Amino acid sequence: MLPVYYSPIRKLWHYGLRIIVGLVLLFLIFPILVTIPLSFNVEPFFTFTEGMLKLDPVAYSTKWYVEFFTDHKWNLALKNSFYFAFMSTILATVLGTVAAVGLASDRMPFKSLITAILISPMIVPLVIIAAGMYFFYSAINIAGSDMAIIFAHAILGIPFVVITVTATLAGFDQSLLRASSSLGANPISTFFNVTFPLIRPGVISGALFAFVTSFDEVVLIIFLADPDQRTIPRQMFSGLREQINPTILAAASLLILISIILLFTIEILRRRSESKGMFQK
């Protein structure tokens, strides 16, 4: 309840703000809410049929999901998506975590310049990255190889790993490292026994971000991939341009599901590490 002494303008402000916020949040979530029911459409359209609006069960079907999981092209795309995302995540996570540990040291020379370089793949437009890689990978003869795509996707994932691991390291007590080495541990066992357990939530979050970045990426694939290297987003992209069909919506809904799982995992990790006081505000 609002306090009774509130002036009318104050009341208007109070409710007005809530209505605006509600509308904006609806605007944010609306496209996602629309996609999921449409993917169960029995008709091959992107529209709600009358039967769907009347909630008639006959108007709904899972046939586009069946198509997604049985069609040869989509199967190949699914396999490729997981393969590229998995490999590039490993590469990005290993390189990014090690670099973030170095970057957290107070003695790091050229710290801000190096940070800016490590974050830059997030800022440079994808078309420019794609064009540059297209020229360069052709010139060094690795165009069309799996390695080219794994490297390209790893590069896009690296900033996320660096950012999340650096954030966990912000609350990291560097004297723990000295304590560890004074007790006789070498740097490598210090890393695995002291540093890594403490930064693990950041590493896992970073890896998840890197995974989803690769899994959702389409521009670099358009420029760099051969037809047999098509991923789900690439398959969706050509579907949207050539022949619109609700299998695309089924694929989209599955990607949304993956995002939801990812989001909740990251939130849980964040909560857990926040309760340990690892994320510094």
Add this chain to the structure above:
Amino acid sequence: MPNTDTTTNDTSDHLALNSEHTQKYNQAIRREKTKALVLVLPLLFFLIVFFITPIGYMLYRSFYNPTVANLAPKTAEILTQWQDISKLPNEETYKTLAYEIQQLQKSRLSGKFAEEVNRRLPRTGSVIKRTARKIKEIELDNVKNYQELLTSLHEKWGKPEIWTGIRSASDKFTINYYANALDYKLEPSGEIVKQSEDMQVYLPILQRTFTIALIITLLTFLLGYPVAYYLSLIPLKKASILLIFVLLPFWTSLLVRTTAWIAILQSNGVINQSLLSLHIIDKPLDIIYNQFSTILAMTHILLPFMILPLYSVMKGIDSSYVRAAQSLGANPFKAFIQVYFPLSLPGLSAGALLVFIISIGYYITPALIGGVDGQLISNLVAHHMRSTNNWELAAALGSVLLVLIIALYWIYDRLVGASNIKL
């Protein structure tokens, strides 16, 4: 005197001890520096080889085009000696070119040659192609006058203009593509002139990209500010539930969101369907494949980039400042504008710069739902990469965009700090 000596000795002893300490200290610091660097180096090396070098290579390609010089190397060489471009080149030049065109025709490369020269000087491609077709059958060793021969194959060989075209096309290094990318043209004589108004392609699109990016930044601010403000007021637990509405779209593939907008906006999509069934309109609205749909979908996609940094700054604003302002007599509106808003500016500048930077380089959404008037500069780069195969022009356009992005990123780094991007 000896006294002084002892003192000196003492001091030097003292100094020696000091410098030994300093040395050890410096060594320790150096070791730590090296250790930190060694950890960063693998990633830095990886990025330099597979990310920065490709971009550098693209920059290089934007002014380096050896195709013509490689196809007809002798002609390229001999044309550098041609001084007075108002007169025709000498007989030797005609002979060299005749032989090289015949050679190119035999190895089926004359089309490529013609196309490249045509790119520099329009309407010369057909001349070269026709000449090449006819010259194939001629026994060149028996020809007495090569100038007459070429001129008889096509009268344009009797004028210096086409030669200037070949010469400037055989320059390995050229700023021609940058001139084109900014709607200038490099005359074969070396002069740079602005394209006439109706021939301009790239500047208007660059301008459009900026305008659209500004509109989107403004819209995300207008929509995002109240949300971030409200989220910062309510208890953390409730805020983190509402934040799902922001984070879920943020982590959903932008292709998925663009797909959703197609389903919503298309002529028999959700919006048109509902408006039709409510009899508000009697024929579907054209709200997709134009600038409107591009701006709408991009605003939706980029809104979380505005809300999240704003929210993280607003969460830290102490509400007692605003209360203090009000108790000192400011009305709530004035207190908000003069006290709260300036405190939220760091979040606003971070969000706005991020949204602006991302939107001027945007590709996918305009490509899918931009229609004709919603295409941005990135789409042109892609177009020249994939459809016209004019890689050098694509590279030059990309470089122009890159310079803009780097400038903005530099401002962002100064203002916000690259490492302060929150996820």
